[in-house]
Amino acid sequence: MWLRATLLLLLLLFRTGQGNQGCSGTPNESCPFQEVYTRARDIAEIPKSVAPIITEMFFVDTSIVEIRQGAFANMSNLVKIVFLNNKIKRVEAGAFENLENLVDLEITGAELGDLPVGTFRSLDRLRKVNLRDSRMRRIEKGLFDGLGDLEEVYLHRNEIGSLPGGVFDGLPKLSLLHLGWNQISNVSQDLFKPLTQLKTLRLQNNQVGSLGAGTLDSLQQLVELNLESNRLQTLLPNLLSRLVNLERIFLDKNSIEVLPHETFLGLGKVKQLKMASNRLKAFPALGAMQLLTELDLSRNRISTLENLAGASLPSLTTLKLQGNQLETLPTGYLDHLGKLTSLYLGDNPWRCDCHLLYLHQWMKMNAKRIKDAKKLACFWVSKRQ
Secondary structure (H helix, E strand, C coil), X not given: CHHHHHHHHHHHXXXXXXXCHHHCCCHXXXXXXXXXXXXXXXXXXXXXXXXXXXCEEEEECCCCCEEXXXXXXXXXXXCEEEEECCCCCEECCCCCCCCCCCCEEEEECCCCCCCCCCCCCCCCCXXXXXXXXXXXXXXXCCCCCCCCCCCEEECCCCCCCCCCCCCCCCCCCCCEEECCCCCCCCCCCCCCCCCCXXXXXXXXXXXXXXXXXXXXXXXXXCCEEECCCCCCCCCCCCCCCCCCCCCEEECCCCCCCCCCCCCCCCCCCCCEEECCCCCCCCCCCCCECCCCCEEECCCCCCCCCHHHHCCECCCCCEEECCCXXXXXXXXCCCCXXXXXXXXXXXXXXXXXXHHHHHHHHHHHHCHHHECCHHHCCEECCCCCC
């Protein structure tokens, strides 16, 4: 346990001291503005006060199990508080009162269950809240009230089953929302409506089965959308149509069988599109994705690349098509992919006939671009008399 706490402490000091050359040694000697408690310097309660010079406090693997109202009332200079791997079970409303300068608050590796409305009361300048891996089961409406400057919220690796409507109201500056690795199955149509400045939305590893019309319409600044490892079977035709700033789309490991023709049309800024491990038999049109560098369609049921053949993908460097039902490749299909450096074609039932001649010749001239050549084989199909 002592070694673990020491390693966690070193990680924290490196993470917080990057840009602070005075934070390269032990916190009390080289970081006079930090107060750090670990298993080696254990405490069971928040200290009543600290020196006025202290602006950052770290509690790593200590015996603290609750944070009471007004626990930091005499520490108004704090800008950052981190609780890492403390078995905190209870945080009272008003626990962080009088911290008008607090910018960064982290409670991770706890056993919270939930937090009462008022937990973040009076934290007008708070920009980041991290509640990762804290066994959170509920997020109450009103929990984030009054946090108009909040920019990042991390709620991943918890046990959250649902999110009440209006829970993210009043967060006009929020740019990152991480909800991955929870048990969320339903996303209400207006849940994200107030988040007009959101750039990163991560919902991977949940149980979302569908997204209703208009659910994402207000997220026009969104750059990253991660819906990997959910239960999606399709997407509505215009679900993504207003997300014109999207650069990264992750839809891997769902149960998607078909996508509407217009799903990705108009998304000209996309650089990374991952659709691996679904049930797709064909792929919708991509149109002109001038910036797309990585396209992953591996481990689906795709038997034709007709729609991809007409796409304009001048920047594509990585194309993953392994593990599908491809038997042949249209003549000239790879010729317009001039920047392609990594192509995966293995584990497909390629047919050994004249239609495969184009692919065979392309592979001879571009052997280094085929990254899974050992998994490539073709099969003869005998003609019935």
